Amino acid sequence: MHRKKRRDYILKLIIAEKSSVGQAIAFVLGATERGDGYLEGGGYLVSWCAGHLVELAQAEAYDEKYGKWRYEDLPILPEHWKYTVSREKAKQLKVLRELMKRPEVDSIVNACDAGREGELIFRLVYEYCGCKKPMQRLWTSSMEESAIAEGFRSLRPGTDYDRLYRAALCRSQADWLVGINATRLFSVLYRQTLNVGRVMTPTLALLVQREQEIAAFVREPFYTPEMDCGTFTASGEKHKDRKAAESIRSACNGKTAVVKSVERQKKTVAPPRLYDLTTLQREANRLFGFTAQQTLDYMQSLYEKKLATYPRTDSRYLTEDMAAGLPALVETAAAVLLFSTGAKLSVDARRVVDNSKVTDHHAILPTGQVKEADLAALPAGERSLLFLLAVRLICAVGEPHLYAETVVMLDCEGHSFTAKGKTVLQNGWKAIExxxxxxxxxxxEKDGEDKALPELSEGQAFANVRTAVKEGFTSPPKAYSEDTLLKAMETAGSEDMPEDAERKGLGTPATRAGIIEKLVKTGLAERKNRQLLPAKKGVSLIAVLPEVVKSPALTAEWEHRLKQVERGGLSGPEFMAGIAELTVSLVKSYSAPNPGFMSLFPAPVGSRSEPVGICPRCGGKVREGKKGFFCEKQDCGFALWRDNRFFASKKKELTRTVAAALLGEGRAPMSGLYSEKTGKTYSAVVVMENTGKYVNFKLEFEKGAKK
Incomplete structure (x- = not known):
């Protein structure tokens, strides 16, 4: 495309988080001409980040020695943070850098997802590319064309979101510090990879604690006298002693029971609130068995298809300016449902509107575009969630559910019995549900519901009642499902937090799904029949970790502090100083493994459990681990690491056979060694040199052999 070179030809560069979002924005702005990794037109350039383009570098980027995991190198506390770009994303970063540098681009618009992580994704790219041009922020909760257009009419200065960026940066760096240092510390101490995370580990601790509660539970029987009055049944008090219950049964059987009191109360069940991400994930897990990550993925897709609003929200309310549009949206939602109650729809906006309870985004809603969408063409998971959103919207603005509850007290031979009944007066929102x-x-499964009782009055008698004893058992705590774990994460530590704390619990609605997935992926937890259970390795890890790392209350406190950074009540350096102090203290406190816990981490089963050779430093046995070959004596420190740079440069693997030769003879003949100089392969003898502190390698060649 031919571009004008005049300086008065001004363009705005819009940067979205994903290409699909970028294309939706470009369509609204009229940027329809395709370039390599961007769209242009209407005075705009529109490009995208493809997720996290720029990320924190690994530890070895700060010093080559961090390529090996050693206690003496801890803690790793970067003075200046380094960032990196993966090879597969380098091309798109180059596109963005070149677009930023174009002289006709006078400003940049951050159109990444309107939240903490979206802010981080954009800012890291902006900083990494060294861009100094003015930036603005697009903040919208919907990808509908009208919402995008309105968002561009009300762009805000990018500096308005500086605190949000600082909070996101703190979260990222804190997770790096705790994750890198704690993982290396405990992996080195116990000689196998033990993944530790600032939020992941306290979440694992919840699973382990529940498993321990279940294991410690002792089932106890209880006995309840029951009395059949013909048209209804009444129950006595529970007894631990069967004889006591049988005595009441015997005394009352065939006798007369008299009604002592009848209490009737009208009760109201208010409509449910709209969904935030966590409540939607919990409901989808209960109804469909979706994992939290599946629900988030489906919702992100619906958002990008303009069929649902922004999913990563922790609010369950709408803003006042949305009230006028609710009747039309409710009608649209009702039209897409596959059932009908025949009831007239009620819309009481007051139930869902509250500006003070809307944070960065309002509750999740279906959009007006669902009316024109081909819902049958949607993936089943997305369609299920869209119907769930529609039902919840209709219920949330509907009429309350009204019922009358009756409690009847009866006396028989001096023993009290109780009967409860319920009569629905107005179905209200429950008709839709x-x-x-x-x-x-x-x-x-339905909760046990009380049936309606017959009309009863005080003094009414029932002759020749029949009695029985019903046996029951106390129930153990239930293993966590994704639903109940999300709830526990949301409320963890809240009892120790101030009442006005802005953020409670473990993680955020946007990050909890990823935390659960990482627990499963790293083998610390497992899914079984919709339950989330700690794996054996996870139970062992929690046993060896100190409270400061696994405490849900402490991690909830850090989440609260992150929110303070976002709101301006705490500076970023203050937050990070606390994390650094925790990290230093952790390394100082744990310089050696607890001997009592070593049996929790046995050597791998099979041939690996057999010694590979004798340690050249102390004479101990060298055994194979996941990351290499290690002396079994904790205070020795001798190690042959698999990821050794010497072998990597020659495109060879440090195998068990090679390690055994090096330990036995100090040398190992090898063929197929790669020459970086010539690009060819050759044969040589690898010689191991043990300095007492480090292990080095060199090559020896036979006479006449060429490298």
Missing amino acids: SAYRATLNNKP
């Missing part, structure tokens, strides 16, 4: 749930293949 019941009709929807009837359409589900796997219908959720």
Whole structure:
């Protein structure tokens, strides 16, 4: 495309988080001409980041020695943070850098997802490319064309979000510090990779604690006398002693029971609130078995397809300016549902509107565009969630559910019995919910509901009642499901937090799904029949870790402090100083493994458990581990690391056979060694040199042999 070279030809560069979002924005702005990695037109350039383009560098980027995991190198505390770009994303970063440098670009618009991580993704690219041009922020909760257009009419200065960026940067750097140092510390101490994370580990601790509670639970029986009055049943008090319950049964059987009191109360069940991400993930897990990550992925896709609003929200309310559009949106939502109750829809906006309870984004809603969408063409998971959003919206603005509760007290031979009943006076929002749930293949279990009682009055007598004893058992705590773990993460540590704390719990709605997935991926937890259980390795890890690392209360406190950084109540350096202090203290406190815990981490099963050779430093046995070959004596420190630069440069692997030769003879003949100089391969003898502190390698060649 021919571009004008005049300085008065001004362009705005829009940077979205993903290409699909960038294309949606470009369509609204009229930027339809395609370039390599961007779109242009209407006075705009539109490009995208493809997720996290710029990320924190690994430890070895700060010093080559960090390529090996050693206690003496800890803690690793970078003075100046380094960043890196993966090879597969380097091309898109180059596109963005070149677009930023174009002289006709006078400003940059951050159109990444409107949240903490979206802010971080954009700012790291902006800083990495050395851009100094003015930036603005697009902040929208919907990808609908009208929402995008409105967002561009009300762009805000990028500096308005500086505190959000600082909080995101602190979160990223804190996770790096704790993750890198704690993982290396405990992996070195116990000679196998033990993943430790600032939020992941306290979440694992919740799973382990629940498993311990279940294991320690002792089932106890209890006995309840029951009395059949013909048209209803009444129950006595529970007894631990069967004889006591049998005595009441015997005394009352065939006798007369008299009604002592009848209490009737009208009760109201208010409509449920709209969904934030966590409550949606919990509900989707209960109804469909979706994992938290699946729900987030489906919702992100619906958002990008303009069928749902921004999913990563912790609010369950709407803003006042949205109230006028609710009747039309409710009608649209009702039109897409596959069932009908025949009830007239009620829209009470007051139930869902509260400016004070909307943070960065309002509650999740279906958009007006669902009316024109081909819902049958959507993936089943996305369609299920869209129907769930529609049902919740209709219920949330609907009429309350009204019922009358009756509690009847009876006396028989001096023993008290109670009967409860319930009569629905107005179905209200529950009519919609019941009709929807009837359409589900796997219908959720219903809570025990009281049936209606007959008309009863004080003094009324029932002759010749029949009695029995019902046996029951106390129930153990239930293993966590994704639903209940999300709830526990959301409230963890909240009892120790100030009432006005802005952020409670472990992680955020946007990060909890990823934390759960990482626990499963690293083998610390496992999914079984919709349950989340700690794996054996996870239980062992929690056993060896100190409270400061695994405490949900402490991690919840850090989340609260991050929110303070975002709100301006705490500076970024203050937050990071606390994390650094924790890291230094951790390394100083744990310089040697606890001997009592070594049995929790046995050597790998099979041939690896057999010694590879004798340690050239102390004479101890060298055994194979996941990352190399190590002396079994903790205070020795001798190691042959698999990721050794010497072998990597020659494109060879340090195998068990090679390690055994080096330990036995000090040398190992090898063929197929790669020459970086010539690009050819050759044969030589690898010689190991043990300095007492380090292990080095060199090559020896036979006479006449060429490298």
